Amino acid sequence: MRIAETVTFGGAGYDRAAALRGDAAALLPGARVLPLWRGKPLCAGPEALGWVPPDSPVLAAASEPVFLGRVEGQALFASDTSTWSPEAGAAGVEQGFLDTSEQRHPALPDPYAYRELRAVMAALTPLDAELAATAKALLHWHRSHGFCAACGAATDMAQGGWQRVCPACGASHFPRTDPVVIMLITRGNSVLVGRNGNWPEGMYSLLAGFVEPGETVEAAVRREVLEEAGIRVGAVRYLASQPWPFPASLMLGCAGEALSEEITLDPDELQDALWVSREEMVAVMAGQHPRLKPARRGAIAHFLIANWLADRLD
Structure with a gap:
């Protein structure tokens, strides 16, 4: 897929400077640091990350910084500030499917705030998105x-x-990075979608699942679709990948051709699954369908469906 890397978190190709990691501490003076609080990056408004100097009071009780790399010669780090407690009365817990709360540090002016990465990922530049995804995944790994x-x-x-x-x-x-297959399964003019019971009402997306040990990507696609929806899949091809730092997965986007049509649902995996025609999916993606809502913008499912509708899967 020629436009594969335009997916959110697809990468801006910044310099990860692996050769400098052994002496990264020497790069900290004069560097910029991205604080994250409980996995939420500091943002300077809804469309940009909020970088601070290493001596910022925001980092007073932060973890040892991790070295992200360099951009235009500038060393970049990330640090976990989860031990900081927001002021009394400030929202500080996840709120359902998407945490829309914002935490503002008293040492920083508006519009600086910790924001859920899912809420801002589609608005960030490709560079900021890649840096935020890398920082979130790395810091989660250290915590766990x-x-x-x-x-x-x-x-x-x-x-x-x-x-x-x-x-x-x-x-x-x-x-570590966990490989996950996510599948654009089609039969004729329709695509297979499903929903998890924890999702917002009406939201449907492509089927997905973890790759198991000793399994190829193609085999994982066929197994997951058969297990979740009872659909047998024939030819499978790779389309695009997306780093998905929730907490640390690599989404492997594939296209598959269904060999059967009748859905046999596994209720432990999905609340519902159905075939949606191309014409109907146009309305879904435009937010004009009376019942169905599209996959979240910024997720590879949304990316794959949009490009399927536009005939850009080559």
């Missing part, structure tokens, strides 16, 4: 992998945040 999987001892951050080392047994651990 502080102990050695080999011996259980506490590990230390190394290589500018791209490695954790166990001082007890010497094991090295690296950030």
Whole structure:
């Protein structure tokens, strides 16, 4: 797919400067740091990230910064500020499917605020989106992998945040990414969509699922669609990928040709699944369908469906 990398988080190709990670601490003076609070990046308004200097009071109780790389020679880091507590009365918890709350630090002026990445991802520049996704995934990994999987001892951050080392047994651990297939399954003029019961009312998206050990991407597509909707899939081809830092997945977008049409739903996986014609999907994507709502803008499902409608899957 020739326009694959135009997907949100698809990448602006910034310099990750891997060769500098071993001495990243020396780059911190004069660098810019992106604070994240409970996974929410600091934003300077709804369309830009909020970078601060390393001595900012926002970072007073922050975690050790991780090195993201360089942009135009400027070293960039990210740091977890989740130990900070918003002022009394400020919203600070997730609110259903999408956390629309904003947390404002008293040391920063408006419009600086911590915002949910899902809420701003489609408005960010490709560069900011890639940096935010990288920062969110890396910091989540550090929060959830502080102990050695080999011996259980506490590990230390190394290589500018791209490695954790166990001082007890010497094991090295690296950030993980979970591969997930997401499928544009078509039969004739229709596409298969489904919905999770936790989603907003009326919202439908493409079917998706994790790739299992010992499984190819193509096999995962066929297995997931058969398990969730009872549809057998024939030819499968790769279209595009999307880093998805919720918390740390790589969405592998594929197209598949259905060999059957009757849906047999697995209620443990989906609340509903149905075939939607191309003409009907045009209305769905335009927000004009009386019952169905489209996949979230910025997600690869929305990207794939939009390009299917525009005949741009080549």
